[in-house]
Amino acid sequence: MNPFIPILAARSAWNRRLTLGMMVLSVALSVVLLVGIERLRTDARTSFAEAVSGTDLIVGARANPVELLLYAVFRIGAATNNMGWPSYLALADDPAVAWTVPLSLGDSHRGFAVLGTTSAYFDHFRHGDRTPLKIAQGKRFEQLFDTVIGADVATASGYRLGDRITLSHGAGDTVLAEHGDKPFTVVGILARTGTPVDRTVHVSLEAIEAIHLNWQGGAPVPGLSIPAEFARKFNLTPKSITAALVGLHNRSDVFAAQRRINAARAEPLVAVMPGVALDNLWQMVGTAERTMTGISALVAAVSFIGLVAVVLAGLGERRRELAVLRSVGAAPRDVFTLLAFEGLLITLSGVVLGLALLTAAASLLGEFVLTRYGVVLRVRLPDGAELSMLLAIIATGLAASLVPGYRAYRMALADGLAPRL
Amino acid sequence: MSPSQAVLIENVRFRWKPDLPWCLEIPRLSLALGESLFLHGPSGSGKSTLLNLIGGVVIADQGGVHVLGCDFRHTRATARDRIRADHIGFLFQQFNLVPYLTVVENVLLPCRFSKRRAERCLLQSASPLAEARRLLARLDIAPNLLQRRVTELSIGQQQRVAAARSIIGAPEIIVADEPTSALDAGRQMAFLELLLEQCAQSSSSLLFVSHDRRLESAFSRTLALDEINQAHAKERDA
Numbered sequence: 001m002n003p004f005i006p007i008l009a010a011r012s013a014w015n016r017r018l019t020l021g022m023m024v025l026s027v028a029l030s031v032v033l034l035v036g037i038e039r040l041r042t043d044a045r046t047s048f049a050e051a052v053s054g055t056d057l058i059v060g061a062r063a064n065p066v067e068l069l070l071y072a073v074f075r076i077g078a079a080t081n082n083m084g085w086p087s088y089l090a091l092a093d094d095p096a097v098a099w100t101v102p103l104s105l106g107d108s109h110r111g112f113a114v115l116g117t118t119s120a121y122f123d124h125f126r127h128g129d130r131t132p133l134k135i136a137q138g139k140r141f142e143q144l145f146d147t148v149i150g151a152d153v154a155t156a157s158g159y160r161l162g163d164r165i166t167l168s169h170g171a172g173d174t175v176l177a178e179h180g181d182k183p184f185t186v187v188g189i190l191a192r193t194g195t196p197v198d199r200t201v202h203v204s205l206e207a208i209e210a211i212h213l214n215w216q217g218g219a220p221v222p223g224l225s226i227p228a229e230f231a232r233k234f235n236l237t238p239k240s241i242t243a244a245l246v247g248l249h250n251r252s253d254v255f256a257a258q259r260r261i262n263a264a265r266a267e268p269l270v271a272v273m274p275g276v277a278l279d280n281l282w283q284m285v286g287t288a289e290r291t292m293t294g295i296s297a298l299v300a301a302v303s304f305i306g307l308v309a310v311v312l313a314g315l316g317e318r319r320r321e322l323a324v325l326r327s328v329g330a331a332p333r334d335v336f337t338l339l340a341f342e343g344l345l346i347t348l349s350g351v352v353l354g355l356a357l358l359t360a361a362a363s364l365l366g367e368f369v370l371t372r373y374g375v376v377l378r379v380r381l382p383d384g385a386e387l388s389m390l391l392a393i394i395a396t397g398l399a400a401s402l403v404p405g406y407r408a409y410r411m412a413l414a415d416g417l418a419p420r421l
Numbered sequence: 422m423s424p425s426q427a428v429l430i431e432n433v434r435f436r437w438k439p440d441l442p443w444c445l446e447i448p449r450l451s452l453a454l455g456e457s458l459f460l461h462g463p464s465g466s467g468k469s470t471l472l473n474l475i476g477g478v479v480i481a482d483q484g485g486v487h488v489l490g491c492d493f494r495h496t497r498a499t500a501r502d503r504i505r506a507d508h509i510g511f512l513f514q515q516f517n518l519v520p521y522l523t524v525v526e527n528v529l530l531p532c533r534f535s536k537r538r539a540e541r542c543l544l545q546s547a548s549p550l551a552e553a554r555r556l557l558a559r560l561d562i563a564p565n566l567l568q569r570r571v572t573e574l575s576i577g578q579q580q581r582v583a584a585a586r587s588i589i590g591a592p593e594i595i596v597a598d599e600p601t602s603a604l605d606a607g608r609q610m611a612f613l614e615l616l617l618e619q620c621a622q623s624s625s626s627l628l629f630v631s632h633d634r635r636l637e638s639a640f641s642r643t644l645a646l647d648e649i650n651q652a653h654a655k656e657r658d659a
Contacts, residue, residue: 011521
């Protein structure tokens with residue numbers, strides 16, 4: 001190829017920058033859609049898969065397993081029914097069970113979920129590749145109104161050790177009232193995990209009971225006030241919890257344990273294997289994912305048809321330019337290369353702009369998506385399936401560019417040195 | 422073919438499609454090396470077709486088109502493209518400058534497609550760029566215009582830029598297709614003198630096609646295309 005052709009293509013494209021800029025934007029948006037959906041899909045799967053590990057079963061009141069998993073681990077969706085405390089104790093006594101961690105959800109603090117649990121949570125909860133929780137500053141909760149907050153809670157609110165916070169009754173859009181009479185002291189801040197733990201305020205199970213002492217049926221009892229210092233005098237054993245994380249002595253017992261729990265007569269319970277529930281979740285959303293990918297591919301196809309149409313439409317106006325190039329020695333193949341190179345230039349610019357838009361979107365919307373959907377959007381270079389997708393886009397762009405390239409080639413042959421305009 | 426001839430056309434017949442009548446039938450037309458030939462003829466006499474034949478963009482259906490000793494009927498398209506790039510400079514009525522390139526970039530265009538013409542610039546100047554500057558200066562294009570887009574220039578200036586482009590790298594043949602028709606009478610002669618002077622300096626043959634016979638006195642020979650093109654004569658008689 002004549003080394004001047006790319007320069008000429010770039011100069012010619014710059015001369016028509018407004019029209020071609022629109023085409024670059026169109027290709028870029030296709031890249032954003034195609035790669036963005038793929039990235040969202042893999043990021044969502046990674047985020048969910050890394051959120052909990054080393055837990056053999058999640059047990060709760062009988063509900064849809066996926067709903068229980070989403071609410072108990074990811075704080076997403078509607079609250080499920082509670083399971084009774086006696087059932088939890090019975091579960092903990094099961095000979096196959098090595099450890100249990102109770103989870104009590106339902107309250108919040110400035111949009112962050114409040115989790116009532118025990119010290120066992122810090123011992124047994126694992127995320128990512130079986131990584132235990134690490135307290136970056138301070139210590140676990142010991143006193144009734146101590147709290148250990150996740151990394152994002154500390155960052156977003158600027159909390160430090162010793163700060164006092166109050167919790168709200170309800171979560172998300174259904175915050176009802178403040179538990180303002182019983183403030184908590186931040187005694188620990190967890191190291192970042194990249195999971196919902198970062199956005200959680202951890203308190204003891206007893207504290208959850210304590211802040212609801214003067215509440216009944218989801219509302220404060222009028223005229224009844226129990227000051228924080230007296231709360232300890234009450235029996236703070238929980239009556240129910242949201243769910244329990246369960247670790248077994250032997251993983252091979254998981255199916256037997258699951259069957260036993262599901263068949264419990266005292267209370268209808270459901271035991272969920274996190275991996276299986278996640279698979280079910282991906283199966284449920286798989287059709288939607290495929291539909292979205294299909295729509296994105298169609299958008300990309302429309303972009304490239306537009307690219308061909310725009311370049312072809314411009315060819316009529318460029319007949320004299322192509323004839324000039326022929327007269328100064330350009331061969332028809334040079335004219336073909338010029339047009340094909342122009343299409344490739346538009347495609348490559350679109351891909352680069354698309355990736356830049358994706359990076360900007362991940363940076364700008366990352367916090368929102370993380371808080372709202374529990375998905376960590378990672379700013380990264382394309383890899384694996386994304387690279388294949390980008391290569392497919394570039395190949396399609398190149399293939400699309402061959403159409404105007406061939407048309408220009410034919411035109412250059414027919415027009416010769418003096419096109420009849 | 423005599424080595425002293427730049428172009429020799431013998432018994433050429435050409436038509437654009439097999440079902441169309443001949444548009445060009447020329448028994449003989451020659452252009453000697455270093456000669457300046459004025460070829461005149463009305464619209465439709467086959468001037469553009471003749472230029473395409475000499476440029477090797479189309480090939481004759483019958484007869485021979487020899488350019489610098491090369492028979493185009495038996496030469497591959499890529500080789501014809503190379504001969505055109507290396508040995509022929511074109512100068513058009515519409516100037517045909519590339520609007521998005523600067524003045525100097527337009528002049529350098531032939532050197533981008535022909536290594537030979539780039540090398541031949543070194544006979545006169547230190548580099549093709551220096552040669553482009555020299556030619557433009559000789560054609561009265563001010564140095565401050567060199568980096569401007571050609572569209573910012575006047576018609577007369579554009580025509581001189583097109584002339585510089587056709588003669589850069591001293592091609593053996595310069596084909597000029599009504600290059601003065603956009604200029605007023607005073608500028609026509611001045612431009613023509615410049616062009617002839619440059620052709621003489623580089624020993625280029627000049628085939629000057631025009632319908633304006635006031636210019637023919639400046640040339641060493643004159644031919645009427647409508648007279649030598651028998652296809653046109655037949656059409657006229659019919």
